[in-house]
Amino acid sequence: MLRLYCKYRPPNLKWPECLKNNQIRQNHFDSKAYQACHISFARFVLYGLVGSVASIYSIQNYNDLQTLRSFFNTELPPVRDDIFKERREIERISGIMQPMSDNPNYYLIIGPHEVLKKAEYMSKNQKTLKDLAKTINYPKFDVNLIECLSYQLTGTSHSYKFYWQNVLSRFEEFASKVAKKYSIHPILIIDDIAEISERDVEELQNIAKTAADHRLYTVVFIASDANLIKNFMKNSSYSRCATLYIGDFSKDEALAYLTNNCKMDTQMAKRIFDLCGGRISHIVSVVSVIDKLINKRKILGKRVDYNDDEFREEVIKKIDERISMIKDVYRIAWDAYIPEKSKPTILEFICNNLDANFTRGDIIRLFEDEEKGEYIFSTLLRNNIITYNVGAIEFGAPIIKAMFTELCEKRTRKLLSFNI
Template sequence: MYNKWLLNKPVKKGIQPKIDISDDKLVSRPLVIERFKKILQPDKDHSYYHLVCSEHGTGKITLVRIASNEVGCGVLYVNIPANLSELDKAFGKAINFAYERISVTRQWLRKINSDDTPKLSECAKALQTFRHASEMYKAKYDKPIVIVYDNVSHLVHKNPEILDILQDDAKHNADDRKYIAVFVCSEGSVPQRMESRSAWSRAKTPVMEIGDLSEEESMEYLIKNHKIKEVYAKKLFDLVGGHIIELKIVADDFLAGQKFEIIKQQVLDKVEKKFKSAQLLPNDQYYELGKSLICDLLKSNELSFLEFKNYFDRAEKLNEVLDSNIFSYHPEKNIVTFQSQSVKSYIQEKANIFHIYENFKIIEID
């Protein structure tokens, strides 16, 4: 009863997540924000939960927080921490739980790890207080509460069972039209796991994806926000594309006086470490497989997920390569592409080791 009472305040006012970026460095993406705000303002009969995906470094966290702040009332925001031991605190803060009295994730983990492990639907009872508040909110405002789970990628490798609990609960409450959950993640294993479960039947499709900045947005960011001349801004964009984190890094290095060739080599060295981790370099485990895959992907710029899957004889191999930040799975279109322009730049620079010869037209990478 105490927790039900505590939950009233954040439900009425909404959570205001902190935005850790100054206005002069913020890239305005009003179309993305407006699309997300529509998700955060469902009508009373809305019966789906949502998955929002993007690659690391696209600025999705900032965009999600801006939209959550602008909508305010009826939106709760949970930032899933990388350290699971802090998840109780994050969850408790978001819904104003007295988590010293009721430890949500500790209950889940105790049940998951016990000898007589119950069904996941039983673990989901830990959200009973939130569901009760959702019913009261809908009765008063004639629309469901929305809860945003940001950074759920932190759960998929070490504690996928908690992600499953949240997904099952989202499905059941979408069925009952009590509350709407929004899962925000980096592309990779999260969409694949969630899509493979029966609870996916209540997910809103197609999945919303937040992509890189367009060339126009990237050039405006470099020229307007960083005061870089157009000719140099174009060279930086051609190197890393519209990936906002990479753009910021190369822009900062350029403004610090580093020559473009040095910046380029630093970018390529970083990408090479990704290829090394993915075991796609000569004499590595996936080198031969990777050569064919890279050539086929260069020809069309994208592969269907089924075409990509056909390169692997085991799901473990596929997930290992897909999680290496060389390739990117896009659930909205069910396709796989290169993860970034910097990956393409590396392949172009190292065409010889992947047997992509100068007389082969696919070397002309966009």
């Protein structure tokens, strides 16, 4: 700013003399050059402030969105190979996921919390298909199918890059070559169909039925909850579909997994179950950070023993940090997806029903507009904030109950402060 002033000061005058002379100073500050500089600087400051605020807001929104995507739309941390080992329903599903010479079929597998796609046998199946691709000279399989299908068919923001019809045609070309050379039928897995438009799902269903009828390949649809896919079940081709369901861990399953498979002591396993319940995605997330801690300690030559106080303290710290992170993600989902005007109504209802079961109709009737109520219900269900269980709604995960308990307490304090 000083340089701009000095640039237009009268010639043959030093700056202190310029400031002492009122007339000269008045002429100088009234000059068009100064006014232009002053206005430009004011605009620069204003735009800079607005730009900074907008940038911070945009960065925060982007970070929140990335956090949401990392939890809801992409893979969880690596899942242990034996996480589903004791579950009977997995035996049939595992068989479905293997390319076989048997007659191909079309399936719907329902797992409430994106459980199924985390199973280790699916990654093995992908490796099998990649190996097959190499033997039939199909080098573009890895890039054009695995990546395209994972982005395109799950309704993520990356879907604009590809047309799923083109991806599907590439898969059919691959399936045809594999069938001719090896007499086996590949599997096409379409994940999270609730995020795909109804028209596309209907078309994919018809394609799946045709593929099964003509012994081309097997199609497996995966859904987060049966309540979200009523239109899928109304399609006439659904009669050809076999439906399977896989749910979260029971208490005994969770404790057995943590103690037998993850080698935790009983006290630590109970602590994790108390915080996560049977929600497999939460348990997997917590176990992953403990695995990282164990590997780090082994590299440093430190003890890995639950009887060691230092190790236990580190484990507990990691568990609490991960639980807090998961809770924050649900809080972001609540803030991002529930309309601001609807939050007081739904929050009051939730505060009064934290430990009770309720129905879909109970939520919809909270709002005069039925479509609005349906939207709120579907949003809560799609983001796993509530769980649909045999006609009744429940929270299911202790982490979510804890989050709403905090929101309810905050709401109560706010109401009390207004009354005072």
